[in-house]
Amino acid sequence: MIGRCLAGTLLGFPLAGFLLALLLQWLPDHGEPWLIPVLILFFPLWTGLMIGAYFFRNGARAWLALGAANALAWAALWLSRHAAGA
């Protein structure tokens, strides 16, 4: 219980940030005209991830899955920034 709670809270925070950063990255003009509407999604997204973490069977799985999702989202963000720069 507490493992899933911590996984959702601690890993949900950066994951929500990475996902929104990706969305802005892929929108035209890096999403500047829609920055505020996208940022408003942050807290609902984080809450959704915190709730989502409880659907895993135990804390270890939640940490593993959310950790992997963080790594993937970060990698995608890094790639799309550098692809755009090239």
Place this chain on the structure above:
Amino acid sequence: MKSSTLRTFQTVHTWTGLVAGFALFVAFYAGALSVFHDDIALWQNPPWRAAGADVSLDTLARRMVEAHPQARDDFGLVLAPRGTTQAPYAYWVQDGEARFATAAAIAAPSTGDPARGSLADFVYALHYSLGIPTVGLYLMGVVSLLYGLALVSGLIIHLPQLLGDLFALRAGRNLKRLWQDAHNAIGVLSLPFHLIFAVTGAILCLSTLALAALNPLAFDGKLSEAYARATTTAPARPAGGAAAPMLPPETLVERARAAALRTGVSSFEPDYIHYMHYGDRNAVVEVRGLSQRTLGTFGTVALDGADGTVLSVHVGARQDANGIVNSSMYALHFGSFGGRAVQWLYGLLGLAGAFLFYSGNLLWIESRRRRRHAEQPRRVRAMARATVGVCVGSCLGISAAFVATLLAGALGADPALPQQWACYGGFALACLYAGLRPVPRATPELLLATALLTALAALLDLARNAGVWLQPWSHATAAVFAVDLAGLALAAGFAGLARASWRRARHGEPNHVWALAAEG
């Protein structure tokens, strides 16, 4: 859904509700009152009780730059709610700290609460921070997050029987069933309203912290500038160096209003004036105001400070997506988008929300009660005491603050300290009373005390303004009269609750923490 998952969410719902419920009760009760912020400000300082010299905005701006010339490049004037005799004040940042001063106290600005003594702002501060400076705001942000979790987990638990039970209100012998039905019905039917507050509450309290953390983490350090670009509406104009006389703020406000109305909104009530490079030929003055008949209720008009030319209009549909969303977020939270009808709707839904958290605690008690014993478990008694002390105590404290403000005003004293003492003192006494006295007696007695204090504030004010009710009525007369009537209605509500809890104590099921028989 698996039953183990449902049980997990039951636990999440119970814990988030327990941790955040008390703070949410205060936030919703004080918030329901804060919807009528400007009316409460009028109630305290109606125009017929003019206090002190009436200082024009122009005098305030002149004295401001005279006393603090270093702030002339960037300062603001905060306007008082329309019709009140409350003084407008200047706002600027010096040495990284916010400063506030009225025209009368311009040489000695305060760094603390700019609206000290204003009852409406006191209740509003209780709403967003429980009255605790700085930390309280973040605390309420965390509470908003827990509130979001409680809403979603509650919805998930309730999902299997959602439609079947939605309109069921089984009033029978089983009181727990009735409380459960009422809790679910209010929770589900006002869910859109609650989702708005969970989201906007978290944003209003925590967005600064979240942006600061996310900026280096996910946005390569580019978020702050992008955010500033998305929210800044005033045209950037460097100071020209040549001095020029400024048009009075009153003139600029009128021009701003005219420019705003040309965009098709039905009104523009200015509440803030932002000065950049006061006294310079390139001075820019941005007037912010509240409009109706638009999605983006808060809008700004930027003008040339020297000749009054309109430089940019970000009002109503003339705002971009960022501006509209930013502005509608405030409108949705404050209920400022639909005149009186929406204000009353928000006020009633706010009270219903307070009831939601109160009934949540009652349900916790009901489901842990021992049916066959007079003696109830220790944690059930503790929860009953805490619920009565905190919930009824905060209503009592707020009503006491109304009485204290009125008495201080009548005696010509500064209302700031009496307000705080009455509110926090009343709250602490109520908690103490609920902690020591048997619960079935403390509950009706505290409710009755709250009813009496609430009625006292309304009746004293009705009597004090007796002469005014006989004169021709203005907008302000109606607003103040309505505050008194609403006070009497609330008092009647508290008295009704006192009567109901007293009846239950005497005639309700005996094996219960609320029953008088349980005392033995």
